[in-house]
Amino acid sequence: MTPPLPQLDTRLAALREAIAGEAPPPSSDRVIAVAIARAARGGPRKPGALRRFDAWFAWPLALAASITLLSFVIRAVPPQSLTESGPKHAAVQDLPANASFMPLVPIAELERAGDALVVPARMSRMSLAQSGLPVNPARAADAIDTELLVRPDGAVLALRFVH
Amino acid sequence: MNAPADAMPTALTDSHQASDAALAARLACGDAHALDPLYRRHKGSVYRFALLWSGAAAVAADVTQDVFVHLLTRAEDFDPTRGPLQPWLLGIARNFVRRRTGTQAREEGHDPEALDLPAAAADTTGPDDALSVRRDVARLRAAIATLPPHYRDVLVLVELAERSYADAAAICGCELNTVRSRLSRARALLARALDLDAVERAAGAATAKGRS
Numbered sequence: 001m002t003p004p005l006p007q008l009d010t011r012l013a014a015l016r017e018a019i020a021g022e023a024p025p026p027s028s029d030r031v032i033a034v035a036i037a038r039a040a041r042g043g044p045r046k047p048g049a050l051r052r053f054d055a056w057f058a059w060p061l062a063l064a065a066s067i068t069l070l071s072f073v074i075r076a077v078p079p080q081s082l083t084e085s086g087p088k089h090a091a092v093q094d095l096p097a098n099a100s101f102m103p104l105v106p107i108a109e110l111e112r113a114g115d116a117l118v119v120p121a122r123m124s125r126m127s128l129a130q131s132g133l134p135v136n137p138a139r140a141a142d143a144i145d146t147e148l149l150v151r152p153d154g155a156v157l158a159l160r161f162v163h
Numbered sequence: 164m165n166a167p168a169d170a171m172p173t174a175l176t177d178s179h180q181a182s183d184a185a186l187a188a189r190l191a192c193g194d195a196h197a198l199d200p201l202y203r204r205h206k207g208s209v210y211r212f213a214l215l216w217s218g219a220a221a222v223a224a225d226v227t228q229d230v231f232v233h234l235l236t237r238a239e240d241f242d243p244t245r246g247p248l249q250p251w252l253l254g255i256a257r258n259f260v261r262r263r264t265g266t267q268a269r270e271e272g273h274d275p276e277a278l279d280l281p282a283a284a285a286d287t288t289g290p291d292d293a294l295s296v297r298r299d300v301a302r303l304r305a306a307i308a309t310l311p312p313h314y315r316d317v318l319v320l321v322e323l324a325e326r327s328y329a330d331a332a333a334i335c336g337c338e339l340n341t342v343r344s345r346l347s348r349a350r351a352l353l354a355r356a357l358d359l360d361a362v363e364r365a366a367g368a369a370t371a372k373g374r375s
Contacts (some may be wrong), residue, residue, distance in 0.1 A: 005354050005359060007354075008353055011299050011359075012323065014300050014324055014327070015304065015323060018297075018300050019211050019214065019215065019323075021205065021209050022207070022210060023209075023210055024206050024210040024224050025220075025224050027224065028206070028210075028224045028227050028228050029202075031197075031228045031232075032198070032206075032228065032231050033199075034204050035198075035200060035232050035235055036196060036261050037195075038234075039198075040195040040196060040234055042195075076223075091245065135365045150212070
C-alpha cells in the first residue's frame with residue numbers, strides 16, 4: 001500500500017485537472033488523416049498470418065516459382081508449335097518473354113525439319129535486324145537471350161526470345 | 164433542429180458506435196477508415212500519457228502519431244481476448260516515448276535519488292491562488308519528467324491516467340506487486356523532490372503537539 005501523502009495527492013489531482021483537456025495538435029490529426037487515406041488507397045490487406053508469411057517467403061518463393069515455370073516452358077514447348085504461329089512484326093523490345101518460335105525460313109521447310117535442335121544463344125539486336133526483325137536503333141548494341149531452332153546441317157530455322 | 168439518428172449515414176454511425184475490438188478487427192482486414200473513430204476515441208489518452216511522460220508537447224504529438232500509424236499497420240497484433248485496446252495503445256505509447264526520449268538505455272544507470280528540479284518559489288501567495296496552483300503543477304510536471312522511467316511509468320499510468328494496477332502491470336510487463344512498490348517509491352521520490360515530505364512531517368508534528 002502506498003503511504004498517504006495528502007499534499008502530493010492534491011497536486012496530482014490538480015495536474016490531472018490541468019491536463020484533462022489536452023489533445024494532440026491539428027497537425028497530428030492531419031498526419032493521421034493522410035495515413036488513413038494512403039492506406040485506404042492501398043486496398044484490403046490480407047490476414048496477418050499470411051502477410052507475415054509473405055514478408056518472409058514471398059520473394060524466394062516467387063523466384064523459385066519463376067525459375068521452375070521458365071524451365072518447364074523451355075523444355076515443354078514442342079518444336080511443332082512453331083508451325084502454329086506465323087511471323088511477327090512487333091519490334092523486338094516489345095515481344096513478350098518466352099514467345100513462340102518465329103520462323104526464319106518458309107513454313108514448308110520448317111515442317112520438314114523433324115530432327116531440329118533447340119540451341120540457346122545470346123545475340124546482339126543488330127544481328128536480329130540482319131534476320132529481318134525490326135530493332136530499335138537506340139538499343140542495337142544490346143544483347144538478347146534467344147533460342148534457335150537449328151537443323152542438323154546448321155541452318156537456323158526459327159528463333160524465339162527467352163528474355 | 165436535431166436530425167433524427169436514422170438520418171445519419173449508416174457507415175458513419177456504424178463505425179462510430181462499433182466497439183474498439185470490432186474496429187481493430189476491421190482495421191486488420193484492411194478497412195483503413197476504421198482508424199478514424201479509434202483515433203478520435205483514444206488520441207487524448209495517448210497524447211496525455213506521452214505528454215506527462217516526456218514533459219514535451221512536441222514529443223507527445225510525435226508519439227501519438229507513431230502509435231496510431233502503428234495501429235493502422237499492425238492492427239492484427241492486437242488481441243482483444245487479452246484486454247481492451249486502450250491499455251494496448253498505452254503500452255505502445257510507452258515504448259515509443261521511451262525510444263524518442265532515449266531513456267531506455269539510460270534506465271539502468273539512472274540515480275533515483277538525484278532529481279534535478281527547478282527551485283521552489285517562495286510561498287508568498289495563498290493556497291487558493293490560481294498562480295500558486297499553476298506553479299505547483301509546473302513543478303510537479305518537472306519532477307515527474309525527472310523520475311526514473313520505470314517509476315514514471317507507473318506513476319503516470321496509475322495516478323494520472325487513472326489506470327488500474329492490473330492495467331499498469333500489463334502495460335509495463337511486470338508483476339502487480341512490482342507496480343505497487345514502484346508507485347510507492349515514485350510517490351516518495353516526488354514528495355522528496357517537491358519538499359512535500361517535510362511539509363507532511365511538520366503537519367504531523369503539529370497535529371501531535373496539538374493533541375498533547
